[in-house]
Amino acid sequence: MMKDKPPPSTSGSTRSSHDGSQTDQLCETTMKLSLQSTTTVSKHNLMKAQELITQTIQEGCPKRSPSDFTFLTSLGEGAYSQVFRCKENETDAAFAIKVLQKDHLLRHDKMDAIIREKNILLYLTQTCEGHPFITQLYTFFHDSARIYFVMNLVEAGDLSESLCHFGSFDSATTKFFASEILVGLQFLHEHNIIHRDLKPENVLIQQNGHISLADFGCAQAFGELVLSQAGFSDDDQASSKLSDSPFSTSRDDYYREQEEGSERRTTFVGTALYVSPEMLSDGDVGPQTDIWGLGCIMYQCLSGQPPFRAVNQYHLMKKIKNAELMFPEGFPKDLQELVASILVVDPNNRITREKLKDHQFFHDVDWVNILTATPPVLHAYCPATFGDQEYYSTVDGIEPGFDDRVAPRNLNFGNDSTSQPSTPSNAEAKNPFVPEKSEKQSSKSDARAELAEKWKIHNQNEWRVYTPQNLILKYGYLNKKRGLFARRRMFLLTEGPHLLYIDEGIKTIKGEIPWTPCMQVEYKNPGTFFIHTPNRVYYLFDPEKTAAEWCKAIEAVRKQYATVIEDIFTEAMRDGTFGDIYGKKKTRKEMVREQKALVRKQEQKEKEALKAEKKAAKKKAKQTEK
Numbered sequence: 001m002m003k004d005k006p007p008p009s010t011s012g013s014t015r016s017s018h019d020g021s022q023t024d025q026l027c028e029t030t031m032k033l034s035l036q037s038t039t040t041v042s043k044h045n046l047m048k049a050q051e052l053i054t055q056t057i058q059e060g061c062p063k064r065s066p067s068d069f070t071f072l073t074s075l076g077e078g079a080y081s082q083v084f085r086c087k088e089n090e091t092d093a094a095f096a097i098k099v100l101q102k103d104h105l106l107r108h109d110k111m112d113a114i115i116r117e118k119n120i121l122l123y124l125t126q127t128c129e130g131h132p133f134i135t136q137l138y139t140f141f142h143d144s145a146r147i148y149f150v151m152n153l154v155e156a157g158d159l160s161e162s163l164c165h166f167g168s169f170d171s172a173t174t175k176f177f178a179s180e181i182l183v184g185l186q187f188l189h190e191h192n193i194i195h196r197d198l199k200p201e202n203v204l205i206q207q208n209g210h211i212s213l214a215d216f217g218c219a220q221a222f223g224e225l226v227l228s229q230a231g232f233s234d235d236d237q238a239s240s241k242l243s244d245s246p247f248s249t250s251r252d253d254y255y256r257e258q259e260e261g262s263e264r265r266t267t268f269v270g271t272a273l274y275v276s277p278e279m280l281s282d283g284d285v286g287p288q289t290d291i292w293g294l295g296c297i298m299y300q301c302l303s304g305q306p307p308f309r310a311v312n313q314y315h316l317m318k319k320i321k322n323a324e325l326m327f328p329e330g331f332p333k334d335l336q337e338l339v340a341s342i343l344v345v346d347p348n349n350r351i352t353r354e355k356l357k358d359h360q361f362f363h364d365v366d367w368v369n370i371l372t373a374t375p376p377v378l379h380a381y382c383p384a385t386f387g388d389q390e391y392y393s394t395v396d397g398i399e400p401g402f403d404d405r406v407a408p409r410n411l412n413f414g415n416d417s418t419s420q421p422s423t424p425s426n427a428e429a430k431n432p433f434v435p436e437k438s439e440k441q442s443s444k445s446d447a448r449a450e451l452a453e454k455w456k457i458h459n460q461n462e463w464r465v466y467t468p469q470n471l472i473l474k475y476g477y478l479n480k481k482r483g484l485f486a487r488r489r490m491f492l493l494t495e496g497p498h499l500l501y502i503d504e505g506i507k508t509i510k511g512e513i514p515w516t517p518c519m520q521v522e523y524k525n526p527g528t529f530f531i532h533t534p535n536r537v538y539y540l541f542d543p544e545k546t547a548a549e550w551c552k553a554i555e556a557v558r559k560q561y562a563t564v565i566e567d568i569f570t571e572a573m574r575d576g577t578f579g580d581i582y583g584k585k586k587t588r589k590e591m592v593r594e595q596k597a598l599v600r601k602q603e604q605k606e607k608e609a610l611k612a613e614k615k616a617a618k619k620k621a622k623q624t625e626k
Helices: 022-034 043-059 102-107 111-127 159-166 171-190 234-238 287-303 313-322 333-342 353-357 444-459 547-560 562-575 578-583 588-625
Strands: 069-077 081-088 094-101 137-142 146-152 203-205 211-213 472-482 485-494 498-503 508-512 520-525 528-532 537-541
Touching (some): 043 111, 102 146, 159 203, 159 287, 171 211, 287 333, 287 353, 472 547
Antiparallel strands (some): 069 081, 137 146, 203 211, 485 498, 528 537
């Protein structure tokens, strides 16, 4: 029998967590200190957590407090919450704890939604006995400032991160994720719950490669299901079992006859890119609302972008309401019909979950044994489009870090052929290029003259305003591909090092490829090369067929600045700022502001130089007259 663990006693002037702020401050300090821990989570820690969650089905949620857990690292942050990876001190079990600030929830009128989320998680985990593809709740508690949900830990990221890194997936990988999402939705719908916010960010990926549907902040019951309305009172906190509350845990007791003629309607919640037309029009919602979200995810997995995009929210919602769906070149013909049958405005005409499972696309899915199916290994993949064939990367997944293996693996030249295999290959890559002979070191005067000449050429380059302090070493137009979509960008390789890409149309730096010790350049053919970074794979296509020159130039700069790159990386890992340096993206406004400042600075320099020239010419003229 699971025993409740009493909250720690307090003495002296320290007040309890329910009636004062001193303990809250201590908890917050402890949390911050614990976040510095480098303790890792083992398979044993995760298995122990699952055993404890299973135990709650019979015994109810154990009574816990923040001091019963060690907060290790932050896993992510949402609009109203932050999620931490934690260990339970008594059992060493690993969990994820979602922490919500009460004042923030009250200020934004979100407390009712959080109460509903808690009761839905309790219902799914304890009454419905959970599902491997659905987030499970271990326990919950609260203090004067915060609410805590302790859930099963999923550490392999989410589908959004994988799509951001790889761009898109092939049909087989898309089928795997879609089939598991379907099974997760089947469990929810059979228990009268709709998710209402199905999107890649809410499809977590477990360490074993299977999925877990998460974030039930927008979920609600439908049909005859009536959920408990129990909030976060002191009585609830003291109760260890859901059955001790005035609301029964029997599944049958959750059902009540709805009032005749009543309809469940909704107002818009969720992410606009994936929201269904009925959500936008305040219409009736049901299981078909989640099917729409699945269709959006399938479209993005195959193409690299969500199905509906627009310049602003108004036009985006208009496109969704009218289901203005377009398929890019290269989208599989056999799947266009399937996705189009999902993304239908009227939910009554939208394909159902049962018909989806019977579709030819899923014909080889073993629905009975799907829990034991072997997940695919995610890898860099570029689909065929714009006259190009599909490409699978021969580079294994890379992790942040620097060791003796980094240097030899960085330049991965493939076979110099326009014909590339359409399936992954483990064959050893060959370098088709003959190394250039090293030149004799120039004298100091020659070196200065050479540098001066380079800067002279640089100052005549129209793109110098984007990198006035760093010499441009190579530049040219490349097509930056993401899934089935491509953008023409001006790329600048400079000292520093920097590898910038610019939108010529709006004269703005759109981004910068980060330099890390584990960065890899993968040559595919004269017109194609990939750049692998910890956060993303860049698929680059050169219309001038100079991919080899780009690869050599990037590798030369990487070697030249190897110490600088390693030092920045080491310092970032030590200070915990790796994400800020390599992952944070500047907003368009910030980039435009920076570019305008650079242009003004360059124009000012040119004016000053012109003024100096005129002054010198005037002085020379006076001397001539004398």
